[in-house]
Amino acid sequence: MAVERFERHRDLLTGVAYRILGSVADAEDVVQEAWLRWSGVEVAEVEDDRAYLIRVTTRLSIDRLRRAKSRRESYVGSWLPELVGTAPDTAEHAELTASVELALLVVLETLSPLERAVFVLREAFALSYVEIGEIIGRAEATTRQLARRSKQHVQERRPRFDVDRDERRRLTERFIGAAAGGDLDALTAMLAEDVSLVGDGGGKAKAPLRVITGAEKVARFLSSIASKEGARRFMESLGADLVPGFAVEFRDVNGAPAAVVTADGRPITVFSLVIRDGLIETVFLVANPEKLARL
Structure with missing residues (x-):
């Protein structure tokens, strides 16, 4: 009882x-x-x-x-x-x-x-x-x-979201597409001038130790980790010998659309965006495997 x-x-x-x-x-x-x-x-x-x-x-x-x-x-x-x-x-x-x-x-x-x-x-x-x-x-x-x-x-x-869920998802998809394709111009155009990228690797995965600010710096960082060489270095930071197949799933994470990057089906990175006036104001990048276990 x-x-x-x-x-x-x-x-x-x-x-x-x-x-x-x-x-x-x-x-x-x-x-x-x-x-x-x-x-x-x-x-x-x-x-x-x-x-x-x-x-x-x-x-x-x-x-x-x-x-x-x-x-x-x-x-x-x-x-x-x-x-x-x-x-x-x-x-x-x-x-x-x-x-x-x-x-x-x-x-x-x-x-x-x-x-x-x-x-x-x-x-x-x-x-x-x-x-x-x-x-x-x-x-x-x-x-x-x-x-x-x-x-x-x-x-x-608290950030004030001025777009609906569908628009947030579409912008997240465009954001990932531009980063993966190395399209710096398209990526930069989506970012607010004072955009910040906050990464959490916890010392267990590759992520910036300090907040990156500014559209150009954020765009260049994202393009670098989305490249094949960047992906290889990322997997090495996780202790993996080989780079397995990558995939991106667009799912609801913590109540909002997010991009979940997987390797052989295992979540390795999540991107969650804060949007203001149609532009990306903040990029949260979570790569610490302990923070992704429930996904």
């Missing part, structure tokens, strides 16, 4: 933990720890399973994020969230899907652990200020202040 009551909420708990932590592996560890806590209480005395489990999961996630912050400071290169495959938006899931978009999760990294938890619980899961206050151990007034501050922070920094 206790197992069934817990499993009923597992997906919800994983969703809460992932949005707070930006890591599926960490989220799964937190949910497992929440299960251990659950199995150690007299569940018959728990009046509201959902509220109790969200409270435990959130507190565990905040503690883990505080520890992770120091580890991420010594991370090799830029740190980006772990990626997850998602289904295209449906009306009833649109808000939840939007809350895992890569661009949003990157902005959430700039919040304190407590602010991030409050933002996630309020904006993604629509919990009341009273409920959130009980979860984080703060008064309602303080919770409202945290929610207001975190939402303002996110709104100021």
Whole structure:
């Protein structure tokens, strides 16, 4: 009975933990720890399973994020969230899907652990200020202040997508086609003048250690890694002796169209774009194999 009551909420708990932590592996560890806590209480005395489990999961996630912050400071290169495959938006899931978009999760990294938890619980899961206050151990007034501050922070920094999903997919396809074809002019024409490329190889795969800025520099970098020689060097960085067959799949990743580059069916790189005024404002390049495991 206790197992069934817990499993009923597992997906919800994983969703809460992932949005707070930006890591599926960490989220799964937190949910497992929440299960251990659950199995150690007299569940018959728990009046509201959902509220109790969200409270435990959130507190565990905040503690883990505080520890992770120091580890991420010594991370090799830029740190980006772990990626997850998602289904295209449906009306009833649109808000939840939007809350895992890569661009949003990157902005959430700039919040304190407590602010991030409050933002996630309020904006993604629509919990009341009273409920959130009980979860984080703060008064309602303080919770409202945290929610207001975190939402303002996110709104100021979160990219505003001004094109629909189909247009984002078409631009992503054109972007990959121009890069693979070495068409510098076409590639540069798609990029905003102040475009930035953020790569995450984690020291385990080839990716820029620093953010690349400027249309010309980004275009040249992308053309270089898309060439046969660039592909060979990339596979060598993964410890592979031979370059297997490459393919590109256009899939929904973290709630948005993305290009998933595979080698022998294994995801090796994901490109996710932020678009502003019809031009690419940011290119996220995730190559760390640990960040691609769930794809």
